[in-house]
Amino acid sequence: MSELCRERLATQLAEAVAEALRQDLASQERALLVVSGGSTPVPFFQALAACELPWSRVEVTLADERWVPPAHADSNARLVGEHLLKGPAAAASFVPLTTDDATPEQGAEVVAERVAGLAWPASAVVLGMGGDGHTASLFPDSRELALALSTAEAAVAVRARSQSQPRLTLSADRLHRSRRHFLHITGGDKRDMLVRALSGDDVRELPIRAFLSCPLAIYWAP
Numbered sequence: 001m002s003e004l005c006r007e008r009l010a011t012q013l014a015e016a017v018a019e020a021l022r023q024d025l026a027s028q029e030r031a032l033l034v035v036s037g038g039s040t041p042v043p044f045f046q047a048l049a050a051c052e053l054p055w056s057r058v059e060v061t062l063a064d065e066r067w068v069p070p071a072h073a074d075s076n077a078r079l080v081g082e083h084l085l086k087g088p089a090a091a092a093s094f095v096p097l098t099t100d101d102a103t104p105e106q107g108a109e110v111v112a113e114r115v116a117g118l119a120w121p122a123s124a125v126v127l128g129m130g131g132d133g134h135t136a137s138l139f140p141d142s143r144e145l146a147l148a149l150s151t152a153e154a155a156v157a158v159r160a161r162s163q164s165q166p167r168l169t170l171s172a173d174r175l176h177r178s179r180r181h182f183l184h185i186t187g188g189d190k191r192d193m194l195v196r197a198l199s200g201d202d203v204r205e206l207p208i209r210a211f212l213s214c215p216l217a218i219y220w221a222p
């Protein structure tokens with residue numbers, strides 16, 4: 001049952017995001033979509049790839065990335081390439097968050113400049129959430145969390161004990177620069193975490209809270 005619910009949720013989210021892009025493309029030449037990685041988005045990516053859009057006018061980038069080569073199994077760029085940028089959607093302009101530098105600290109400035117040049121404000125930012133209340137790579141156990149929550153820079157290198165790889169995340173400020181925000185989560189544990197996040201305001205404890213004070217379309221299925 002939950003599988004069917006999650007498929008329907010993914011389709012509904014894809015239709016909402018496609019409509020957001022269409023609305024903005026009616027009045028601007030290019031539109032930006034920011035998506036998250038992980039496992040939850042896969043059916044959403046597949047449903048969105050099937051949507052009718054002027055994909056050549058759509059820019060796609062990530063809310064965050066693991067600092068691994070694009071061909072690595074853990075790469076979010078690889079995930080987007082395998083599930084979203086297929087068929088007509090392959091005409092979209094994908095902007096990765098990694099460079100050839102050995103560390104995200106070395107590559108962060110170049111990535112920040114690359115990201116800053118996109119069609120902000122985004123038409124849509126689609127966030128996920130981890131079981132620890134993180135979103136993008138804004139991790140409660142990261143020493144760089146305070147910086148990522150406060151900087152005006154577009155991208156920040158982050159490391160977290162809970163994560164096996166260093167990361168590059170868009171800053172909270174940059175992720176807020178969108179006309180629409182969506183949160184895509186599934187299952188009881190994430191529902192419970194969202195309830196907990198909604199009942200407090202300490203962003204450093206649960207970074208998803210940084211996005212609970214703006215309009216947020218929550219797409220949740222069991």
Ligand SMILES: O=C(O)[C@H](O)[C@@H](O)[C@H](O)[C@H](O)COP(=O)(O)O
Pocket residue numbers: 036037038039040041063064065066076127128129130134135136137
């Ligand atoms: O790079 C990542 O992993 C994501 O951007 C991350 O923020 C993700 O949205 C959450 O960790 C939820 O991941 P799942 O969908 O796999 O639970």
